[in-house]
Amino acid sequence: MEAVVKKFPEPADKSDDRPSREEAEAAVGTLLRWIGEDPSREGLRETPARVVKAYEELFGGYKLQPGDVLGRTFEDVSGYEDMVLVRDIDFHSHCEHHMVPIIGKAHVAYLPDDRVLGLSKIARLVDIFGRRLQTQESMTAQIAAAIESMLRPKGVAVMLEAEHMCMAMRGIRSKGSTTVTTAFHGALREDRELQERFLAMAGRRP
Missing domain, CATH: 1.10.286.10 (GTP cyclohydrolase I, N-terminal domain)
Incomplete structure (x- = not known):
């Protein structure tokens, strides 16, 4: 390989x-x-x-860049062309508005185009962006853009599901409320059927 x-x-x-x-x-x-x-x-x-x-x-994510973990891909995929999904990646981040925790799970998928990533690299990428001051929307977009830039796959999908302590601990104090954000690139943006497959595989029916 x-x-x-x-x-x-x-x-x-x-x-x-x-x-x-x-x-x-x-x-x-x-x-x-x-x-x-x-x-x-x-x-x-x-x-x-x-x-x-x-x-x-x-906040150790500021000391690392996506290339530190996504700097190596593999060309030997034995003809595999279907979706690769790593789901239920635990992450902890901090809201950039109040500097209180965001706690959630990430689901990240891509359609290979001749090259694949080591699966642990995807979890490490989520961790890099999580260990920065964030909004959930920005973090979702950053993960998707990094994978697209590094791997040049046919498509990318990212979903984050998280509870924001700025809602649970202060302000409205709504405990247990979950925010869901998604980013779709390439074929996963254009093809509704692929989106539905991703959502089903991630455990969330469209």
Whole structure:
């Protein structure tokens, strides 16, 4: 099986614009004081450092680009031309409006055109975009566009189903409400029957 590697442009280096870890921890301390807490009390003394460390993991998607995980495809598909679907990919993201969690599942499919991706790459791609400040609509479009750009398949379909804590924890406080977004490219955009197959395979009847 021969692998094909595609290069992606390197992201712009914004390291000079980033505050230091000490500045980030000080910002957390400021927020603690703003909500009425005392950052010097025993239970909160290490909280700024813990929050900054957690943010490094939660927002680690900014350190990676799609090409970091989609840089290799395989040409030996033995004549396979049908839909490839990876469904029920768990993801966690954060709303860019309130910086509270978005928790959901992604279903990603494509129609191969001579090349395929390693299946774990699709889950890793979802994780990259999830570990950024997002809107669900943007994240759906970004996943679909990355696969189309890298793989050049006949078609791509992406569905995200997620609960937004900005609705459950604040504002309307609607718990259990799920938002569904989709993106269809190529043949999966043009062919309603293919769309219905994707929805059925993903476990959601049209």
